[in-house]
Amino acid sequence: MKQHIPFRLSSVLYGHDSDIKAVRGPSEDLIISASRDKTARSWFRIGATAFCENKMYLGHTSFVNSLAFLKPTAEHTKGLIVSGSSDKTINVFDPENAQDPIYSLIGHSDNVCALDVTPSGYIVSGSWDKTTKIWKNWQVADTLEGHSHAVWAVLAVDDDLIFTGSADKTIIKWQNGKRVQTLSGHTDCVRALALLPDIGFISCGNDSTLRIWTLDGQCVQELNGHTSFVYSIDVLPTGEIISSGEDRSVRVWKDGECIQTILHPATSVWCVSAMPNGDIISGASDAVIRIFTRAKERVAEQNVLKDLEEQVSNHAIPANQIGDLKKDELPGSEALLQPGKKEGQVIMIRVRDSVEAHQWSQTDQTWHKVGEVVDAVGQGRKQLYNGKEYDYLFDVDVGDGVPPLKLPYNASDNPYNAAQEFINANELSQSYLDQIADFITKNAQGVSLGTSSQYVDPFTGASRYTPSASSNVQNTFATGIDPWTRPGTSSNTQSEKAKIIPQKTYLTFRQANIQAILKKIGQINETLLANEITQNIALTTNELSTLEKLGQFLLNPLIQAGDHQSEFDVIHKIATQWPFNNRFPGIDLLRLQILYTSIPAKYVDNDGSIINLIINSAGISSLPKDNIPNKDQDTNAMLGLRALSNLFDIKEGRDVLRREASKILELLSSTWNKSSNKNYHTALVTVFLNFAVLYQTSPDEDNILQMIATLVELLKSEIDSEIIYRSLVTLGTLINQNQTAKDAAIAFDIKNIIKITSIKVKENRINQVINEITF
Secondary structure (H helix, E strand, O other): OOOOOOOEEEEEEOOOOOOEEEEEEEEOOEEEEEEOOOOEEEEEEEEOOEEEEEEEEOOOOOOEEEEEEEOOOOOOOOOEEEEEEOOOEEEEEOOOOOOOOOEEEEOOOOOEEEEEEOOOOOEEEEEOOOEEEEEEOOEEEEEEEOOOOOEEEEEEOOOOEEEEEEOOOOEEEEEOOEEEEEEOOOOOOEEEEEEEOOOEEEEEEOOOEEEEEEOOOOEEEEEEOOOOOEEEEEEOOOOOEEEEEOOOEEEEEEOOEEEEEEEOOOOOEEEEEEOOOOOEEEEEOOOOEEEEEOOHHHOOOHHHHHHHHHHHHOOEEEHHHOOOOOHHHOOOHHHHHOOOOOOOOEEEEEEOOEEEEEEEEOOOOEEEEEEEEEOOOOOOOOEEEOOEEEOEEEEEOOOOOOOOEEEEEOOOOOHHHHHHHHHHHHOOOHHHHHHHHHHHHHHOOOOOOOOOOOOOEOOOEOOOOOOOOOOOOOOOOOOOOOOOOOOOOOOOOHHHOOOOOOOOOOOOOOOOOHHHHHHHHHHHHHHHHOOOOOHHHOOOHHHHHHHHHHHHHHHOOOOOOOOHHHHHHHHHHHHHHOOHHHOHHHHHHHHHHHHHOOOOOOOEEOOEEHHHHHHHHOOHHHOOOOOOOOHHHHHHHHHHHHHHHHHOOOHHHHHHHHHOHHHHHHHHHHHHHHOOOHHHHHHHHHHHHHHHHHOOOOOOHHHHHHHHHHHHHHHHHOOOHHHHHHHHHHHHHHHHHOHHHHHHHHHOOHHHHHHHHHHHOOOHHHHHHHHHOOO
């Protein structure tokens, strides 16, 4: 094979908290990315081998799965970023305005997993709702219906010629909105399409192949080399094809042959994209973006290259991904003396008691270690099904009078493989594939921030609505664990991680079971109606109907409208007139409504602002001085603190928080030690952290000193790692931005307190924050 200049690592971008699902390189100095952490982000080049995070684009309420970029126009001189999400919406952002999309496109009824733009700037979107939509002037101009399953891929060749790829294994050619041809060839889901100049286009899919087609629909070549699902493809300026997939690789193809395989230290490489300068961007399940280059001047430093090599070499490969391995029959290291047969060939060898995977590089004629095979059965496995152990055993209700079916799943499995096996085993319709895989993805999640709860519904006990203990913050901290589809995937080396301090975004509490909250309100309301003394404060039929409408709005706030003032009035009634031990679901609803309408933040009456309403109704200001709070007091106060945290998410909320900050911080500083409950402290520290973010502009030194003093006392006694972590990030953010805060930190002997903390709690993320705090 002819020798080719290989791609080598150029840069590594850390910042996202979960899988990178889409990347784009509109220019050689700009990268945009989308992630399951619900954000899209932009990155600017600051050196030959370095990019820094520029903006974080907020607005989606679920995974961001697809991206497109609209070229600059006279109206939008920086271009526009287009993002699609499993919240069913498409957001359009000005690159310079990260807080709010300038347009939100509503029309799809399921996950928007594919985006492209036409030469004239029309947006083309594909969705799990089986349709493709064409958007002109930010409105749906046409809906293309023809696929029987999810539309995973869209390709706009020009304004009138569009190709779509689907989970139904076909590609459809559309001309002027009409279906003119169906292309068959793939034997599994079609996952991506890309234009191949002078020939036609490329497709890839779950059948592990790439296929090259003419625009007339003729398949002229099939490329084989990937060993699992191929998720993403693109074309370099040289005409070479790049692809990525579930075999954790990016592959480079020239003249029908794979000329380079770039392995990643991750389970999946979800996306790959070409840059105008010929570099390659990849995004993977380890939440890391990587750039690879052939240009000598853009190759990373030797220590960075070495680090990636070691990460790949030490990557654990579950045995069940390899097949039936008989260790005793494997060759030893002498097998590495024989050259490989083709680029990317993988062999297993036995090294003492372990099994190593090695891959052949045709470029440098060398075998490279690419991982160690480990037993797929982990220590925490407790589910037994048909004589085998599994990480999870789900009950899946398919309806139609059929009893729930058992779905076994291991953390190392591919959700789509597991879903397909489940369909085959139970003779279900293939149309269930995406739905079941999505179910697995959402339910087989790793640990996220603050997931444990010791709160109970004081009325119904264990099997009940519980005010959610998971923070589910809009912008979560990196915890070293993939919180969605890859439980236990570890982060990369500490030295290469993006800086944690200063924290730049507000944290909010969004997770909720809306129907459970409304059900609990209904149950309490019946109790109130049954008692003559409380009948006058029970909700009327109209008020209950208003809450049902609020529930629909909260389930889909970007689509639904409502009378938010009337909804707030009903919440206000529950939070202020219902008995203290009954009002927690009302405070919980207030916490949620604050996120999606400014009505609560603008509230003013004789008792003051929304701050007074929250503090008084939740009992934060009346926690017992000498006694431990009971469960009702703990629960209400915790929910009130979460409501305060959520106020930071909107401008009107920040305005009132800034005005009343002294009162809030003085109260919280005097009550932080009244409760020993973890979730109360987590919410309280989150309020402090959001104030630290707020004070990065127009700091209030008295309030900053108040927070530092409180956090110092809290750290002396706290043992929970999540609370310690948020406290340290808050301290670091305050100290980072203010000399008075630095002086106070020295006066409080924070160095010694931090040293004791690092001994008390040994976690990489805590050590990283400590290392970033400078005096």
